[in-house]
Amino acid sequence: MPAQPNQSLIDGLRVLQTLVSHGQSVGSRDMAAILGMEPTRANRLLGTLAAVGLAEQGTDRKYRPGPGVHVLAAQSLQGSHLLSCALPHLEALREENLAPDLVVALGVLWQRQVCYLFHARPRMALSQAIGTHELEPAGNSSIGVILLAQTGVGEEVALAEAELSGISKPPLPSLSESVAHARREGFGRLDFRQGEVSLAVAIGEPVIAGLAVSAKFEAAQIPVALARLQETAALIAREMARKS
Amino acid sequence: MPAQPNQSLIDGLRVLQTLVSHGQSVGSRDMAAILGMEPTRANRLLGTLAAVGLAEQGTDRKYRPGPGVHVLAAQSLQGSHLLSCALPHLEALREENLAPDLVVALGVLWQRQVCYLFHARPRMALSQAIGTHELEPAGNSSIGVILLAQTGVGEEVALAEAELSGISKPPLPSLSESVAHARREGFGRLDFRQGEVSLAVAIGEPVIAGLAVSAKFEAAQIPVALARLQETAALIAREMARKS
DNA sequence: GATTGGAAGTGCTTTTATAGCAATTTGATT
DNA sequence: AATCAAATTGCTATAAAAGCACTTCCAATC
CATH class of the missing domain: 3.30.450.40 (GAF domain)
Structure with a gap:
């Protein structure tokens, strides 16, 4: 564990990994519940993922993987x-x-x-x-x-x-x-x-x-x-x- | 763009995506240079990725993708x-x-x-x-x-x-x-x-x-x-x- | 083996980004 | 139109993050 781990990155990655594994779209309050996280926090992290293309929202406002996940899949396949x-x-x-x-x-x-x-x-x-x-x-x-x-x-x-x-x-x-x-x-x-x-x-x-x-x-x-x-x-x- | 994007998450994802795409291991100062980032910052984000298994260090202390990248590959393949x-x-x-x-x-x-x-x-x-x-x-x-x-x-x-x-x-x-x-x-x-x-x-x-x-x-x-x-x-x- | 130099990492303290509360907005349902 | 619940935002205090200076580590050189 480094001297100063970045907690935002850790929690954001948790949100990302849960989102891409979930198999169905998920609301921000649901994500908060799944992860035991304060709802505003989950919402903000999901919004950030959406801003960079790793998440997107459907008409029901729920979040699902966004177009950036194809890129991440390609990259992590290669890195792995x-x-x-x-x-x-x-x-x-x-x-x-x-x-x-x-x-x-x-x-x-x-x-x-x-x-x-x-x-x-x-x-x-x-x-x-x-x-x-x-x-x-x-x-x-x-x-x-x-x-x-x-x-x-x-x-x-x-x-x-x-x-x-x-x-x-x-x-x-x-x-x-x-x-x-x-x-x-x-x-x-x-x-x-x-x-x-x-x-x-x-x-x-x-x-x-x-x-x-x-x-x-x-x-x-x-x-x-x-x-x-x-x-x-x-x-x-x-x-x-x-x-x- | 949400009201309050989480900059740590954005930058941490940049580091992660660069790391898994790079094709060879990379030192923290090199990562900072590639991304135009202050070196301590890059070092801290890499350390955080290492703490969660998405990066690891070789004997040369350079960073490369860690075992968590296999998980991320599997997850993002499915999400994609x-x-x-x-x-x-x-x-x-x-x-x-x-x-x-x-x-x-x-x-x-x-x-x-x-x-x-x-x-x-x-x-x-x-x-x-x-x-x-x-x-x-x-x-x-x-x-x-x-x-x-x-x-x-x-x-x-x-x-x-x-x-x-x-x-x-x-x-x-x-x-x-x-x-x-x-x-x-x-x-x-x-x-x-x-x-x-x-x-x-x-x-x-x-x-x-x-x-x-x-x-x-x-x-x-x-x-x-x-x-x-x-x-x-x-x-x-x-x-x-x-x-x- | 000792020295050197550069990279990785840490401690400390200031800064500022983030978190959470409360309020607002949004969209679906009745 | 009213209601309700979820998503989102504004605000502000605070805690996490950032960056500077220093320390540690490791490889190369003598």
């Missing part, structure tokens, strides 16, 4: 390198016969939610798998589990679990159990109701993202899939390191 | 929708036989530079075309030309032209001529030395991005390519509108 390093490997992973109806995903953790850069269902064209999947609570995603396991302190996991309890979803083991398992084993695993198993590994040291495959694996195929995941994660991490 | 709406259409465009050795590109304009979300050279895999192309001065790109034509006031064009004169590149017509032509005709066109022609149209109203194809076109094929570009831009714009 993650998607460009990972994509060829994700493609290769999909082309293997790890399991029928394989899902492949690449995601990052933000406030106990998984934000997917890539999420490809079976037979989905690559061009439809990029930046199209909605946010997921960390506890509903093996990527969330492995990322919480590697980055989350106890409070963060408890918070994620509390958030999960208000959401109607298929029953999963308790999040803290999943996280503990991931800490022991070094990978995330979630078993869904219809026999689907989702496996995730971390990318990078320190961890920057999670890579997952999901399918109805034969039991004997799970270690194979896991090994392949780990290999792919290592390739991506190496390529990322080379770009730095 | 542009790449996800455009990708299937870009893929379709590449699969047509508009010309041999066709380049297809999608870019946005930032400070008289084109930042590419997508830039595919001939025979390049889709997975290698996303977020991989470096920034280009607007005057070297037909996307830049059309975007300046539709958004740039006179000063902006003059600035872009001045910036271009310091860069060694193949000779092109003067930028203001290209921009004037684009304003008249409604599309951007640049003719390069080896007979390559680059054509670009704007996406959206108001314009949000530019779409270009580039090749050694037969003269008779140019209107065909242009019509196809315009169609594709309209499809993308319609899909973007549907998502709002």
Whole structure:
């Protein structure tokens, strides 16, 4: 933490990240409530984002991402390198016969939610798998589990679990159990109701993202899939390191 | 412009956008010089970005994008929708036989530079075309030309032209001529030395991005390519509108 | 190893931008 | 037209930010 952090910038970035992740437009009072912020403050920060093009208002006066977000997307994609390093490997992973109806995903953790850069269902064209999947609570995603396991302190996991309890979803083991398992084993695993198993590994040291495959694996195929995941994660991490 | 814009947020965003677009790490004094900012200020804003994970320092103490940029990339990709709406259409465009050795590109304009979300050279895999192309001065790109034509006031064009004169590149017509032509005709066109022609149209109203194809076109094929570009831009714009 | 120089970072204090309260404006609903 | 709630603004006190001077750090040079 620097000697004099700039609080306006910190709070403004919180507003921006919430706005672009929200999935629907949001009023300034709602934004204030979401962030636990005094309403005038939220309104002023949103207005500032609008002034620079990162937000805009609809006829209902609610705020949504503005034209500057396309620029920010292009810039941060380039600054990040993650998607460009990972994509060829994700493609290769999909082309293997790890399991029928394989899902492949690449995601990052933000406030106990998984934000997917890539999420490809079976037979989905690559061009439809990029930046199209909605946010997921960390506890509903093996990527969330492995990322919480590697980055989350106890409070963060408890918070994620509390958030999960208000959401109607298929029953999963308790999040803290999943996280503990991931800490022991070094990978995330979630078993869904219809026999689907989702496996995730971390990318990078320190961890920057999670890579997952999901399918109805034969039991004997799970270690194979896991090994392949780990290999792919290592390739991506190496390529990322080379770009730095 | 709101009654009370937050100047710290505005300046912090400038620093962030410059950092993630820069392509190499940058010291705090250099950042100050680039942005015409007092050095302590730049240092403090960079330190703040580092505190929230959007920047990090290497052993040389220079700043580069930090792990939070992967999150920001994922979030802004989702908030933007542009790449996800455009990708299937870009893929379709590449699969047509508009010309041999066709380049297809999608870019946005930032400070008289084109930042590419997508830039595919001939025979390049889709997975290698996303977020991989470096920034280009607007005057070297037909996307830049059309975007300046539709958004740039006179000063902006003059600035872009001045910036271009310091860069060694193949000779092109003067930028203001290209921009004037684009304003008249409604599309951007640049003719390069080896007979390559680059054509670009704007996406959206108001314009949000530019779409270009580039090749050694037969003269008779140019209107065909242009019509196809315009169609594709309209499809993308319609899909973007549907998502709002 | 010691010295030098430049960059990053900090402490301090003044400055001013920001925050929050209260009032106004806006737009939808009845 | 009246009502209500959300967005926005004006005003002013204050706390955060800015900038100057100094300190720390690190790489290069001797």
